[in-house]
Amino acid sequence: MSKNKLKVEAIEQGTVIDHIPAGMGVRILKFFQLTDKNERITVGLNLRSGDSSKKDLIKVENTVFTVEQANQLALFASEATINEISDFKVVNKYKVQLPDAIGGVLRCPNSNCITRHETVATRFYVTEKHTGTTLKCHFCEKSFQTRLFSELN
Ligand SMILES: [Zn+2]
Structure with a gap:
């Protein structure tokens, strides 16, 4: 199992927003008022992504975004991927798309x-x-x- 996979699977239930451009993670938290939730949120900033690029990552426990909510993230992180986690496993994974x-x-x-x-x-x-x-x-x-x-x- 790769290191990256371990990171993604480290929560039991919830959502991992991966491949956020470095520097946008905090902005996304603020914009989408994720910190207003009472759920535990883990934020990784400037994580290594590939050889030289960096990324941010957000894990929100016990929360599943609708596709519409997730697609709003595309305004700030067009390459972001959404990983829905259940029982420590990725049960659904998709790339965000810009909404209309x-x-x-x-x-x-x-x-x-x-x-x-x-x-x-x-x-x-x-x-x-x-x-x-x-x-x-x-x-x-x-x-x-x-x-x-x-x-x-
Ligand atoms: Zn106006």
Whole structure:
């Protein structure tokens, strides 16, 4: 059994998000409010991935993401893989894919947007998937690069 496999299997039940680009792990925790859960979360930063590259890894115990939730991670970690763990074994594994839309997670960067002033669930459409992801706000119809977004709350 490889070292990498041992790492992935080290939790009994839950989800391992693997192949997160180094530096994005903490951001993903914050963006998706993973730390608001009461479940135990283990974060690995700058882990070795292949010969020279580095990656982050997040393990969330007793939590299974829906495919939709997992795909929102693709905004920040397009190469991430989701490993669902049950009884210490990987029972499901898939790569995240950019969603067509993302709702209720991000705050619109436009300070004049209605979502910044009224209680409206935000919604953004992924308008560019290849030359750097851009999100277009459903309400103010402005487009922004993903790095300009912050989390709600
Ligand atoms: Zn907006």
